[in-house]
Amino acid sequence: MLARRLARFSPHVALLPMALTVLLAYIGGALWTLRTSFTAARTFPSEKFIGAAQYVRLFDNERWLLSLHNLAVYGALFIIACMVLGFLLAVFIDQNVKGEGVLRTVFLYPYAMSFIATGLVWQWLLAPGSGIEGAVRQMGFTGFSFDWIVHQDLVIYTVVIATVWQASGLVMALMLAGLRGIDPEIYKAARLDGIPAWRTYLQIVLPMLGPTVATVFLLLTTAVVKLFDAVVAMTQGGPGIASEVPAKFIMDHLFLRSNIGLASAGAVTLLVPVLALLAPYAYARSRRARAAGAHA
Amino acid sequence: MSHHSLQAIALPTAAIAPIKRRRHFTPARIGVYAFLFSAALFFLLPLYVMIVTSFKPMLEIRSGNVFALPAMATLDPWRQAWGAVSQGFWNSVAIAVPSTVIPILLGAINGYALSFWRPRGANFLFGVLLAGAFIPVQVMIYPLVWMMARAGVFGSLPAIVLVHVIFGMPLMTLLFRNYYASVPHELFQAARIDGGGFWRIFLQVMLPMSLPIIVVAAIMQVTGVWNDYILGLVFAGRENLPMTVQLNNVINTTTGTRLYNVNMAATILTAALPLAIYFISGRWFVRGIAAGAVKG
Numbered sequence: 001m002l003a004r005r006l007a008r009f010s011p012h013v014a015l016l017p018m019a020l021t022v023l024l025a026y027i028g029g030a031l032w033t034l035r036t037s038f039t040a041a042r043t044f045p046s047e048k049f050i051g052a053a054q055y056v057r058l059f060d061n062e063r064w065l066l067s068l069h070n071l072a073v074y075g076a077l078f079i080i081a082c083m084v085l086g087f088l089l090a091v092f093i094d095q096n097v098k099g100e101g102v103l104r105t106v107f108l109y110p111y112a113m114s115f116i117a118t119g120l121v122w123q124w125l126l127a128p129g130s131g132i133e134g135a136v137r138q139m140g141f142t143g144f145s146f147d148w149i150v151h152q153d154l155v156i157y158t159v160v161i162a163t164v165w166q167a168s169g170l171v172m173a174l175m176l177a178g179l180r181g182i183d184p185e186i187y188k189a190a191r192l193d194g195i196p197a198w199r200t201y202l203q204i205v206l207p208m209l210g211p212t213v214a215t216v217f218l219l220l221t222t223a224v225v226k227l228f229d230a231v232v233a234m235t236q237g238g239p240g241i242a243s244e245v246p247a248k249f250i251m252d253h254l255f256l257r258s259n260i261g262l263a264s265a266g267a268v269t270l271l272v273p274v275l276a277l278l279a280p281y282a283y284a285r286s287r288r289a290r291a292a293g294a295h296a
Numbered sequence: 297m298s299h300h301s302l303q304a305i306a307l308p309t310a311a312i313a314p315i316k317r318r319r320h321f322t323p324a325r326i327g328v329y330a331f332l333f334s335a336a337l338f339f340l341l342p343l344y345v346m347i348v349t350s351f352k353p354m355l356e357i358r359s360g361n362v363f364a365l366p367a368m369a370t371l372d373p374w375r376q377a378w379g380a381v382s383q384g385f386w387n388s389v390a391i392a393v394p395s396t397v398i399p400i401l402l403g404a405i406n407g408y409a410l411s412f413w414r415p416r417g418a419n420f421l422f423g424v425l426l427a428g429a430f431i432p433v434q435v436m437i438y439p440l441v442w443m444m445a446r447a448g449v450f451g452s453l454p455a456i457v458l459v460h461v462i463f464g465m466p467l468m469t470l471l472f473r474n475y476y477a478s479v480p481h482e483l484f485q486a487a488r489i490d491g492g493g494f495w496r497i498f499l500q501v502m503l504p505m506s507l508p509i510i511v512v513a514a515i516m517q518v519t520g521v522w523n524d525y526i527l528g529l530v531f532a533g534r535e536n537l538p539m540t541v542q543l544n545n546v547i548n549t550t551t552g553t554r555l556y557n558v559n560m561a562a563t564i565l566t567a568a569l570p571l572a573i574y575f576i577s578g579r580w581f582v583r584g585i586a587a588g589a590v591k592g
Contacts, residue, residue, distance in 0.1 A: 007493050007494065010493065010494035010495060011409045011413035011415040011418075011494055012415050014405045014406075014408075014409050014494065014495075015405075015406060015409050015410075015415060015418055015421070017402050017405075017406075017461075017465075018402070018406050018421055018422075018425065018465065018469065019421055021425070021461075021462050021465050022421045022424045022425050022428070024443070025428075025436055025439075025440060025462045026424060026425065026428040026431070026436065027424065028439065029435065029436035029439040029440060030431070030435050030436065032438075032439040032442075033435050033436070033438065033439060036438070045442065085335075088331070089332075089335060092328050092331055092332050093332065095328050097328060097329065097332060103332055103336060104582075105575070105578065106336045106339050106340060107335065107336070107339055108574075108581075108582070109339070109343075109571065109574055109575070110339060110342075111574075111585075112519060112567075112570045112571050112573070112574035112581070113523070113567045113570065113571065114522070114523035114524075114525065114540050114566070114567065114570070115523070115525065116523075116525050116540045116543060116544050116566070117523075117540075117543070117563050117566055117567040120543070120544075120547055120559065120563050121342045121345070121346055121560075121563060122342065124345070124346075124349070124362075124556055124559070124560065125341075125342060125345060125362070130357070130358075130362065130556070131362055132362065134361065134362065135361045135362045135363050138361050165338070165339065165342065169339070170585060173582050173585060173586070174585070174586065177586055218430070222430045222432075225432050226432050226433070228525075228526055229525040229526060229540075232525070232544065232548075233525075233544055233547075233548065236548060247432060247434055250434040251434065251437075251526070254434075254437065254438055255530070260438060263434075263438070264438070266434075267432070267434045267435045268435070270432050270434065270435070271431060271432070271435050274430055274431055274432065278427055278430055282423070282427070
C-alpha cells in the first residue's frame with residue numbers, strides 16, 4: 001500500500017533535480033545577485049545596503065561605459081554580418097550546387113571550435129608584421145597595413161571578424177533548413193510574375209523565414225551579451241582597455257578586483273536587455289501555442 | 297555580385313528542377329560558384345594557417361610567409377605542445393565524461409516526466425529553465441561560488457561537474473522533451489494499462505527507443521563542455537583546469553618570445569576532439585543545433 005502511494009509521487013521525485021536547479025541556481029542565483037547589487041559587498045557578501053549607489057558608481061566608471069560602447073558596436077556589426085553572410089551562404093547553397101555537403105561542412109566547422117581556439121588563431125593571423133599583413137607585404141605590397149588588433153579604435157572590429165568566422169555557419173545551417181521548408185512553387189509563381197530573383201528572396205522568401213530569423217536573432221544576441229572567451233583569448237581586453245566588454249568587466253571585478261557589489265550591479269544591468277528580448281519572444285510563442293491549441 | 301546573377305539562380309529550384317535539364321555554365325552559375333568558393337577560402341584559411349604553422353621551425357616563421365608551406369617540416373612543435381597541454385587534455389576528459397552522462401540522464405528523465413506525466417508546476421519550472429539558457433552566466437556565477445564554498449566543494453572536480461549539470465540542463469531537457477513529444481501517446485497509455493509505473497516505463501519503454509536523441513545530446517554536451525572556458529576557469533580548481541584554460545594560459549600569460557608553431561599545435565590539439573566529433577557525426581551535429589535552436 002505504502003509503495004503504491006509513494007509511486008504516485010515518482011514524477012515529482014524525478015523532477016526534483018530540475019526543481020532544485022531552477023529554484024536554487026537560476027532564480028535563487030539571480031535574486032542573490034540582484035540583492036548584492038544593492039550592498040557594499042567587496043570581497044565577501046555584505047549586509048550593508050547602500051541603495052542604488054553601486055549603479056551610480058557603475059555608470060560613472062569609464063571602463064564600464066567603454067565596455068557598453070564596445071558591446072553595442074560589436075553587437076550591431078556581429079549580428080548584421082552573421083545574418084547577411086549566413087543568409088547569402090544559405091541562398092547560394094540552395095541553388096542545386098555541386099559539392100553541397102562539402103561546402104556545408106566547410107562553413108559550419110568553425111562552430112565546433114571553442115572561442116578560445118578561434119581567438120588564438122585569429123590573434124596569430126592578425127598579428128602585425130607576421131600574420132596576413134606580413135604575407136601581403138611579402139607579395140610586394142610593402143605599404144600594406146592591417147594592424148587593427150594593436151589599434152585602440154579598431155581592435156573591436158578584429159573581434160567581430162573572428163567571431164563572425166566562428167558563428168555565421170550556424171546562421172547558414174538554420175537559414176538553409178528554413179529555405180528547404182519553403183514551397184518551390186513560390187519561386188515559380190514569382191518568376192511568372194516577372195519578379196527578379198533578388199526581390200523574390202528579399203520581399204517574399206525572407207519574410208517567410210520570419211520565425212527562423214527571430215530565432216537566429218535571439219541566439220546571436222545572447223552570444224553578444226555573453227562575449228567573453230573570444231576577447232580574453234584574442235586581446236585580453238587590450239590594447240589598454242580598448243576592447244573591454246561587460247562580461248569581462250564583471251568577471252574581473254568578481255575575481256580579481258574584489259568588488260562583488262559593483263560586479264553584481266553590472267550583471268543585473270546585463271540581464272535587462274536579455275529579458276527585454278526574451279519577453280516578447282516568449283509572448284509570441286505562447287500566443288502561437290494557444291492559437292495552435294484552439295485550432296486542434 | 298550583381299543582381300543579374302542572382303536573378304538567374306532562382307531558375308534551377310523553380311522552373312528547371314523537375315525537368316532535370318543539364319545546366320550550362322552561364323555567367324550567373326559561375327558567379328554562384330565564385331561566391332561560394334571565396335567564402336570557403338575565408339572559412340578554411342585559419343585552419344590551413346594553423347596546420348602549416350604547427351609544422352614550421354621558428355626560424356622559418358620569423359622569416360617566412362604565414363601562408364607558405366613548411367620548407368623543413370618538423371614534429372618538434374607538436375611534441376612541445378603536447379607536453380604543455382596534455383595535463384589539460386586528461387583534465388578535460390575527466391570533466392567531460394560525468395558532465396555528459398549525468399546531464400543526459402537528467403535531461404531524459406525531465407523530458408519524459410514533462411511529456412507524459414505533466415505534474416503540476418512542471419511546465420512553469422521548464423519555462424524558467426529555458427529562459428535560464430539565455431541568461432549570461434555572470435548573473436549566477438558568484439552565488440554558485442558562494443554556495444559551493446559554503447558546502448566545501450568549490451574548486452574541485454565535483455564542483456565543475458555540478459556546474460555543467462546546471463548549465464547543461466536547459467538544452468538537454470529541451471532535446472528530450474521535444475523527442476518524447478513526437479512519441480505516440482497511445483504507446484504510453486498501453487504501458488500504463490499494462491501496469492507500468494513511472495520508472496519502469498522510463499527504463500523499459502522510453503529509454504531503449506531514445507538512442508537517436510541520446511547521440512544528439514551527447515554530441516552537443518561533449519562539444520559544449522570541451523569548449524567551455526569560463527566555468528572551468530572559475531570552478532574546476534588549480535588541479536583540474538580544463539584544456540581550454542590551460543591553452544590560454546600557455547599562450548597568453550607566457551612571457552618572452554612567442555613560439556607560434558607550438559601555440560598553433562596546442563590550439564589544434566585543443567580543438568581536435570570537437571572537430572573530430574563534428575567531421576564524423578556531420579548530420580547529427582547539425583540536427584542537434586537545429587533541435588536546440590529552432591524549437592528553443
